[in-house]
Amino acid sequence: MPPLPGGTQRCFQAILLLALTMLLLAGILHMDVGLLTPLLGGQAEGPPVINVMFLKTHKTASSTVLNILFRFAETHNLSVALPVGSRFHLGYPWYFLARYVERLEPHGPQQRFNIMCNHLRFNLPEVQKVMPNDTFYFSIIRNPVFQLESSFTYYRDYVPAFRGVESLDAFLASPWTYYNRSASLHNALARNNMWFDLGFDNNAHADDEGYVRARLADVERHFQLVLIAEHFDESMVLLRHLLRWGLDDVVAFRLNSRSAHSVAGVTLEGQARAKRWCALDWRLYQHFNRTFWARVHAELGPRRLRSEVTRLRARRRELMARCLQDGVAKNKSQITDPQLRPFQSGQADILGYNLRQGLDNQTQRMCQRMVMPELQYMAHLYALQFPEKDPKHIPFLH
Ligand SMILES: *[C@@H]1O[C@H](CO)[C@@H](O)[C@H](O)[C@H]1NC(C)=O
Ligand SMILES: *[C@@H]1O[C@H](CO)[C@@H](O)[C@H](O)[C@H]1NC(C)=O
Ligand SMILES: *[C@@H]1O[C@H](CO)[C@@H](O)[C@H](O)[C@H]1NC(C)=O
Ligand SMILES: *[C@@H]1O[C@H](CO)[C@@H](O)[C@H](O)[C@H]1NC(C)=O
Ligand SMILES: *[C@@H]1O[C@H](CO)[C@@H](O)[C@H](O)[C@H]1NC(C)=O
Ligand SMILES: *[C@@H]1O[C@H](CO)[C@@H](O)[C@H](O)[C@H]1NC(C)=O
Numbered sequence: 001m002p003p004l005p006g007g008t009q010r011c012f013q014a015i016l017l018l019a020l021t022m023l024l025l026a027g028i029l030h031m032d033v034g035l036l037t038p039l040l041g042g043q044a045e046g047p048p049v050i051n052v053m054f055l056k057t058h059k060t061a062s063s064t065v066l067n068i069l070f071r072f073a074e075t076h077n078l079s080v081a082l083p084v085g086s087r088f089h090l091g092y093p094w095y096f097l098a099r100y101v102e103r104l105e106p107h108g109p110q111q112r113f114n115i116m117c118n119h120l121r122f123n124l125p126e127v128q129k130v131m132p133n134d135t136f137y138f139s140i141i142r143n144p145v146f147q148l149e150s151s152f153t154y155y156r157d158y159v160p161a162f163r164g165v166e167s168l169d170a171f172l173a174s175p176w177t178y179y180n181r182s183a184s185l186h187n188a189l190a191r192n193n194m195w196f197d198l199g200f201d202n203n204a205h206a207d208d209e210g211y212v213r214a215r216l217a218d219v220e221r222h223f224q225l226v227l228i229a230e231h232f233d234e235s236m237v238l239l240r241h242l243l244r245w246g247l248d249d250v251v252a253f254r255l256n257s258r259s260a261h262s263v264a265g266v267t268l269e270g271q272a273r274a275k276r277w278c279a280l281d282w283r284l285y286q287h288f289n290r291t292f293w294a295r296v297h298a299e300l301g302p303r304r305l306r307s308e309v310t311r312l313r314a315r316r317r318e319l320m321a322r323c324l325q326d327g328v329a330k331n332k333s334q335i336t337d338p339q340l341r342p343f344q345s346g347q348a349d350i351l352g353y354n355l356r357q358g359l360d361n362q363t364q365r366m367c368q369r370m371v372m373p374e375l376q377y378m379a380h381l382y383a384l385q386f387p388e389k390d391p392k393h394i395p396f397l398h
Contacts, residue, residue, distance in 0.1 A: 052135065054139065055120070059142065063374050064232070064255045064256070066117050069115050081130050082118065084100055086392060123199055136225075139225075141281075146266075151193060154345050160183055160187055165178055175191075195280040200215050200280070202280065206279030207279075225239065231292070237250075238292075253316070255371075256374065319367075340353060375394050
């Protein structure tokens, strides 16, 4: 090729420079803001945290967190500590024991797992037998008034103290008429249930200040993070920051939620009574609501928090529109695929989702993971992890 005349060469160089500049600009503009924030916001650097123990409390939006963890495990090929055999939880309401977890080789050395997130009553020494020593421990709690209301509706036919009581207000007006302390394991869902799940005595005296402070200090020591259900999106932003996960890893649709008509109101008087009846949970909630916000401000600051919450919500809206038929939750009679129908309990009408028709395979798989109810998802992971064992049998599907 003959050498280019000088003018043409300069012109060529200018065009090349311009193209390079444009490419660089386009790159920066399209770049995930999250990639820049480590430089700006001091996000801890390093690989994502993959060893995670989530204490799944009851009626606290924890099914949505479970879905996030199951999805992370599945898409990163991580191992999950799943209930042994045909079981659906890790020994609840009894204290957790390592032998409640399914293992590859029952007689070999104790296997460690990456993720643990099914219902259990916390018992650290036994959990440590199953989880690696660099595990990140976290949990979620909810205002005990509404946690109790949800528990009442959901477990009404199951918890002795709730049976035959016409309403939560009636229960709270004279709880000792219905609540038998001696049957405490079976009634654990009727009083200070989050305190119970953390492994403590849910009938202890809340006015024993030394006791309460010591247990709160235990939770501080054993859990790196306690999230607040009322601030779910802020919770997910903080969780993602501490685990160094991607945005899509913590975007989720609300799972196991009730239809509006199965959420009962609690009178103001009932609310005051619930705080007294569940005084230990109320102390727990107030304490960790305070530390949560202190943590958010220390780790992120208000501006970054706002922008991250906005991004999270925008992404959720986008995925709801892409994945869901009509973009909304459906009640049980509307859900066509039985695999996507959530377990129904008590008088609660538990909502789920239908997927949109005509999704391409990859999108379909991603969407399916986001809407799969927890029992079905657990059975699915169990089958992947233990292909040679009998699959979990989900009675309400058959
Ligand atoms: C997933 O992990 C299992 C065992 O830990 C391994 O046998 C398998 O090859 C992995 N699969 C992928 C796709 O990485
Ligand atoms: C954690 O476990 C690893 C491997 O299991 C071991 O090498 C390490 O010494 C342990 N660290 C502590 C602090 O126990
Ligand atoms: C309370 O529970 C205990 C143990 O289950 C039982 O023996 C006792 O009869 C119960 N008391 C009442 C009043 O139901
Ligand atoms: C939780 O903390 C937030 C922020 O400080 C506060 O606005 C809210 O009232 C607290 N909630 C309860 C129930 O104390
Ligand atoms: C389910 O939703 C449909 C449409 O909103 C409604 O007509 C139907 O009564 C609902 N069914 C139940 C069991 O709530
Ligand atoms: C999508 O999935 C269907 C059914 O599982 C399969 O027949 C088809 O080949 C897949 N398409 C692609 C492009 O992978």
